[in-house]
Structure formats: C-alpha cells, structure tokens
Amino acid sequence: MSRAAVPGLPSRHPIGEQLPALYAEDDFAQRFTAGLDTVLAPVFTTLDNLPSYFDPRLAPADFLSWLASWVGGIDDPRWPTGLRREAVARAVELHRRRGTRRGLTEALRLVLGVSAEVSGDGGATWSRTAGADLPPPPADEVLIRVWPHREGAAYAVDADRVRALVRTLCPVHTVCRVEVLPGPPGGEGR
Numbered sequence: 001m002s003r004a005a006v007p008g009l010p011s012r013h014p015i016g017e018q019l020p021a022l023y024a025e026d027d028f029a030q031r032f033t034a035g036l037d038t039v040l041a042p043v044f045t046t047l048d049n050l051p052s053y054f055d056p057r058l059a060p061a062d063f064l065s066w067l068a069s070w071v072g073g074i075d076d077p078r079w080p081t082g083l084r085r086e087a088v089a090r091a092v093e094l095h096r097r098r099g100t101r102r103g104l105t106e107a108l109r110l111v112l113g114v115s116a117e118v119s120g121d122g123g124a125t126w127s128r129t130a131g132a133d134l135p136p137p138p139a140d141e142v143l144i145r146v147w148p149h150r151e152g153a154a155y156a157v158d159a160d161r162v163r164a165l166v167r168t169l170c171p172v173h174t175v176c177r178v179e180v181l182p183g184p185p186g187g188e189g190r
Contacts, residue, residue, distance in 0.1 A: 011037035012044055056088035064088055071095075074111060074168075087111060099171045104144065107169055114146045114157050117185060142174055147181040 015033035016024075023029040052058040056067050064084050068075035073091030075084055087110060094110070097103030101118040108116045120142040127134055146162050159180045170176045 006042055006045075009038075009041040009045065011041040012048070013040075015040075056085045059085075074107075083111075098169060104166070104169050108144075108146060108162065108165065109149060111165060112146075112158070112161055113149050114162065115149045115184065116147075117145045119143045119145075140175055142170065142176045143179065144176055145179045145181055145185055147183050147185075 014037050016030045016037070019029060019033065046053070053060070053063055054067070056064060059067060061081050061084070064081075065075050065077065067073070068084075068088045068091065071088065071091040072095060073088045075087060077084075079087070090106075090110060094103055094107055097106065104118055105116040108114050144162075144166055146157055148157055157180045159178065162180065163178050166176050166178055
C-alpha cells in the first residue's frame with residue numbers, strides 16, 4: 001500500500017499561488033513549487049478523503065488488507081474486491097458470533113458462498129434445575145453439512161477450503177466433521 005505521485009493530479013492548494021508577490025512572476029520559483037505540488041497533491045487528496053479510507057466499502061482496494069488487520073478480519077487478495085470489502089465490513093459482527101452455529105454458517109456463506117447446517121454442540125451439557133442429574137451426554141462431534149448456495153458447476157463446493165475455514169472458526173476443543181452435499185439436506189428449498 002502506498003500513496004505516490006499521481007500524474008496530472010492537481011493540488012487543491014498550489015504553493016506557487018501562496019508565494020509573496022515578488023515570486024509570483026518568477027519562472028524558476030513557479031516551476032520549483034509546481035514540482036512540490038506534484039509530490040504533495042496525493043497527500044492532500046488522502047487527507048481530504050481520510051474518512052473514506054476507514055470505510056471498507058469505499059477504501060482503495062490496496063488498503064483493504066490493512067483494514068482487515070485492524071479488525072482481525074479474513075482477507076485474501078485472490079478474492080473479488082466486493083467480497084473482500086464485505087468480509088472486512090462484517091468482521092466485527094462475525095467475531096461477535098465466532099464459535100456459534102450462526103457465526104459459522106454466516107462466515108461460510110460470506111467467504112465461500114456455501115449454505116451450511118450445523119448440528120451438535122461439541123459435548124456441552126447443562127440443566128435448568130440446580131442439583132439435578134445432567135442429561136445424557138451429547139455427541140462429542142459437531143457436524144457441518146455444506147452445499148452450494150446456488151446451482152451450477154460454477155458454484156461447486158471446494159471441500160478443502162471449507163475444512164480450512166471450519167478449522168479456523170471452530171473452538172479448539174471441538175471436533176468438527178464436514179460433509180459436502182450436492183444440495184440442501186432432505187431436498188429442501190433454499
């Protein structure tokens with residue numbers, strides 16, 4: 001990420017116009033300050049538009065990785081720019097839901113474009129009544145079933161990418177198993 005000289009970018013505050021009258025007609029002073037204007041114009045443009053740099057939907061594409069690092073978001077320069085912007089914009093929301101069923105299904109849909117169903121709870125049990133016997137232990141495994149969000153060969157599910165994302169999003173103590181389905185479970189509508 002760098003903000004450098006942009007050929008032809010005019011300065012909103014030309015230095016030559018701010019010089020004392022003695023230098024207003026001096027050709028050398030005007031050419032010299034015009035060279036400085038070329039260097040400073042991107043700085044002024046960046047500062048004038050600074051709030052846009054902090055909005056992932058407006059920031060320059062080369063700034064997205066840096067924004068993602070600020071909020072702990074997932075960013076992959078190989079993704080389309082629109083997806084990268086959305087992933088950074090929703091990073092805080094997804095962190096709030098990290099480790100939950102909803103967080104996992106939303107992240108899978110956002111990042112990989114797949115629909116998902118999560119069953120199991122990783123072995124957690126509880127009771128509403130103090131001192132009561134615990135319910136029977138649940139399965140120690142969480143099952144994540146994924147299928148293409150849309151139909152067609154272009155929307156095929158990449159099982160390796162799904163497993164990699166699930167590994168990063170599931171709690172460490174949880175055993176997660178991924179199943180890739182050709183469509184929604186039970187032939188349900190989307």
